[in-house]
Amino acid sequence: MTCFTRRGFLAASTAASAALLLPARVRAASDARRLVAATRTIEVQGRAATVLGLMDEGGRLGLTLDPGERFRVDLTNDLAHETIIHWHGQIPPNAQDGVPNTNPMLAPGETRAYDFAARPGTFWMHSHIPAQEIGLLAAPLIVRSETDLAEDRQEVVLFLHDFSFKTPDEVLAEVKGGHAGGQGGGHGAAPAMGHGQMQGMQGMSQGQGMMGGMNHGMMGNMGAMGAMEMDLNDFDFDAYLANDRTLDDPEVIAVERAGRVRLRAINASSMTAYWLDLGTVIGRLVATDGDACHPYAASRFAIAPGQRLDIEIDLPEDGSALPVLALREGARERTGIILAPKGAEIHRIPGLSEADHPPASMDLTQEAALRALSPLPERPADRAPMVMLGGTMSPYQWTIDGRLWGNHAPIPARSGERVEMMFHNMSMMAHPMHLHGHVFQVVGLGMSRIAGALRDTVQVPPMSMVTIAFDAGEVAPWMLHCHHMGHLETGMMTELAVGA
């Protein structure tokens, strides 16, 4: 801090010398935020459930940093087992990325200090061990900007997670066993299927009707979907949580009548993609994975596991309550919160939609419409790896370039190089692909070139191609993986090996 007066200087230096006298442990505690990985109890559908969580010093789930504040956090593991927490979308030094390949695990009782420049925007943090993430060891990480403070709008966080009363290990065992029973789940190795077989498989047939303006020709890669069926939702969870609650007892958030809200939606679900649904209200998507995009107006927005969407909403002039729902893709389950001005009537919304048509499966329509506000500077690619995404439901195994984690071949790049990486999904499931330590731009969908959104996680639908561009960062192995926890658990991970 710069001090302009002698009096200020004296005050500051006195404080500094006082601090020097304190033992190191106490000084660190007073400077840094505290974050604790611990168990907690939530109530789901009237039943108590013990889940994991990441709490701040006030016992609240998650962290909110002030404008300009560094990510300076002392993380304590209060669990009975090891953990490692990843700061999803932030770009810390690799040694602080919170990943099991290069960072030591946190032992029970251990506290570790983290300190790096925080990127402003909507982020989250979670255990990088799939079973722990399924068990809700995840929380919002909001880094506010000066603009956020100056704007006349209320910020609302919507944190989505899928939930099972079974233990995470049981969930994974069922998913891997291939008889988990979800829509499209457990029907073999995803052979090509005729239209006749699509009946009863929720999602695609009705979904195409709902997509309205979708132009299959433009997408280039979606044509094949007419003749095949994708695998959706390979596990049926017991509940879908919005801020830890379900629609039978949703969070009701007090808002200003006809005011403006910035919704910070985070899909922390282990295996579930959603459509955010504003009913008849048109919202404006203004940021993807923490980075600004040109406003994209719609009443429904697709959000895959790991992704975040910031949506500006002008609340109804008539002062009525606005439910913000998250519809499970290709299914009838839904969750959500209610934005309610004072005096608004609040109607009960069933957790199962009565609509005849479940919402479509997520495709590339929305991605094709998004444009980054500050795109990457144009430059030719120094290298353009093709990354093949593969796998089958039975055996339940998911691969990158035909290999499982542990037997993977790292994808090489040199620091500073422009890399254009094409994900080519040869499987019948969608894969939300997440690259650590980098922000990338979506620059290609099928064979079409776009100046798309900035992201850290991109959904790659079945049998499609998505190309991302980024400048390779710190010299280190950076994890590159699918954010579907069942896929990650069974091997769908590799490394971007950035060399000097």
Ligand SMILES: [Cu+2]
């Ligand atoms: Cu996947």
